Amino acid sequence: xxxxxxxxxxxxxxxxxxxxxxxxxxxxxxxxxxxxxxxxxxxxxxxxxxxxxxxxxxxxxxxxxxxxxxxxxxxxxxxxxxxxxxxxxxxxxxxxxxxxxxxxxxxxxxxxxxxxxxxxxxxxxxxxxxxxxxxxxxxxxxxxxxxxxxxxxxxxxxxxxxxxxxxxxxxxxxxxxxxx
Amino acid sequence: xxxxxxxxxxxxxxxxxxxxxxxxxxxxxxxxxxxxxxxxxxxxxxxxxxxxxxxxxxxxxxxxxxxxxxxxxxxxxxxxxxxxxxxxxxxxxxxxxxxxxxxxxxxxxxxxxxxxxxxxxxxxxxxxxxxxxxxxxxxxxxxxxxxxxxxxxxxxxxxxxxxxxxxxxxxxxxxxxxxx
DNA sequence: TTAAACTTTCAGAAATTTCTGAAAATTATA
DNA sequence: TATAATTTTCAGAAATTTCTGAAAGTTTAA
Numbered sequence: 001x002x003x004x005x006x007x008x009x010x011x012x013x014x015x016x017x018x019x020x021x022x023x024x025x026x027x028x029x030x031x032x033x034x035x036x037x038x039x040x041x042x043x044x045x046x047x048x049x050x051x052x053x054x055x056x057x058x059x060x061x062x063x064x065x066x067x068x069x070x071x072x073x074x075x076x077x078x079x080x081x082x083x084x085x086x087x088x089x090x091x092x093x094x095x096x097x098x099x100x101x102x103x104x105x106x107x108x109x110x111x112x113x114x115x116x117x118x119x120x121x122x123x124x125x126x127x128x129x130x131x132x133x134x135x136x137x138x139x140x141x142x143x144x145x146x147x148x149x150x151x152x153x154x155x156x157x158x159x160x161x162x163x164x165x166x167x168x169x170x171x172x173x174x175x176x177x178x179x180x
Numbered sequence: 181x182x183x184x185x186x187x188x189x190x191x192x193x194x195x196x197x198x199x200x201x202x203x204x205x206x207x208x209x210x211x212x213x214x215x216x217x218x219x220x221x222x223x224x225x226x227x228x229x230x231x232x233x234x235x236x237x238x239x240x241x242x243x244x245x246x247x248x249x250x251x252x253x254x255x256x257x258x259x260x261x262x263x264x265x266x267x268x269x270x271x272x273x274x275x276x277x278x279x280x281x282x283x284x285x286x287x288x289x290x291x292x293x294x295x296x297x298x299x300x301x302x303x304x305x306x307x308x309x310x311x312x313x314x315x316x317x318x319x320x321x322x323x324x325x326x327x328x329x330x331x332x333x334x335x336x337x338x339x340x341x342x343x344x345x346x347x348x349x350x351x352x353x354x355x356x357x358x359x360x
Numbered sequence: 361t362t363a364a365a366c367t368t369t370c371a372g373a374a375a376t377t378t379c380t381g382a383a384a385a386t387t388a389t390a
Numbered sequence: 391t392a393t394a395a396t397t398t399t400c401a402g403a404a405a406t407t408t409c410t411g412a413a414a415g416t417t418t419a420a
Contacts, residue, residue: 053410
């Protein structure tokens with residue numbers, strides 16, 4: 001199976017962005033071909049389309065599965081594993097954010113929580129203050145994201161579109177009353 | 181200048197997280213010592229505290245400045261450059277997000293916009309559809325973030341604390357009227 | 361069972377990123 | 391202007407990450 005010429009620029013781009021998004025070039029390229037190809041693809045097809053080794057594809061698929069961005073699909077009478085995106089573009093984006101929070105925020109929060117526990121009276125006041133500030137910021141973000149993540153796509157879209165307009169709603173929150 | 185023992189765990193941790201946050205281990209460690217030290221630090225002090233070369237510090241400082249996370253500070257009668265965080269913890273966090281959006285979203289959006297321009301009627305319908313979906317998602321996110329980024333910290337905190345509670349406000353938006 | 365069809369693993373090779381430190385460039389002071 | 395203080399650059403070295411492909415492992419079917 002040959003990589004359609006049309007997809008080349010996306011594959012190259014997803015490759016370049018890969019490491020910025022949290023994985024590596026090849027994994028980024030693999031995600032691109034899987035997302036932009038309508039039918040589920042098997043490992044050999046991916047290896048051929050991207051001209052990379054079979055072993056590399058196996059590792060990349062494992063990585064994409066650990067991010068929960070792809071899932072296996074089986075076709076009757078065919079023993080190969082076929083892969084397709086685990087959801088809509090919207091769901092994939094949320095999943096990337098969720099996974100990044102887990103990998104980028106969670107470990108730091110753990111460290112900060114444990115530092116706040118031991119509340120050493122010997123410790124420098126400036127340092128304790130900074131620890132508290134970072135901790136509170138990350139906790140707040142964490143709770144917010146959890147909350148947001150549970151919303152339906154439709155509500156989430158409405159919310160995003162409103163943007164800081166929400167600020168206006170909040171400003172008047174004390175001025176409103178319910179209609180009967 | 182010696183690295184206070186108290187800071188060691190943070191420096192190590194910020195180092196480990198560095199590459200996940202978008203820079204490398206040393207740059208992460210440098211950010212840690214600058215954020216957790218009350219007085220501005222010069223390059224030699226940083227090199228000594230982290231046991232790394234002077235050249236490496238110079239490159240790292242350039243990187244942190246390109247992220248706008250630190251700024252130079254001069255002391256009377258001293259020709260050295262001293263560095264301190266460019267703002268509060270809150271501002272640094274927003275700055276990291278803004279910079280990451282620029283590096284992770286902007287290039288992809290450019291590519292997608294140009295693809296939507298050429299609107300080739302030859303192109304595969306499934307592919308065009310995906311391009312449009314990703315494009316719209318990123319545009320929406322981009323606009324939202326711009327909007328949010330301009331809010332005052334206080335309003336932003338209120339908004340985060342409300343979380344999906346905003347959804348409830350939106351649900352009832354047709355049911356409210358203003359108090360006189 | 362056995363064998364064929366697949367997938368995963370992982371040691372070493374290749375590619376990429378980061379680091380060092382001496383030399384070059386810049387800047388401030390006398 | 392000269393020189394001393396400081397920062398930046400960058401070639402090569404070191405460290406780290408990624409990739410290959412053959413061997414080992416797993417699964418299915420007869």
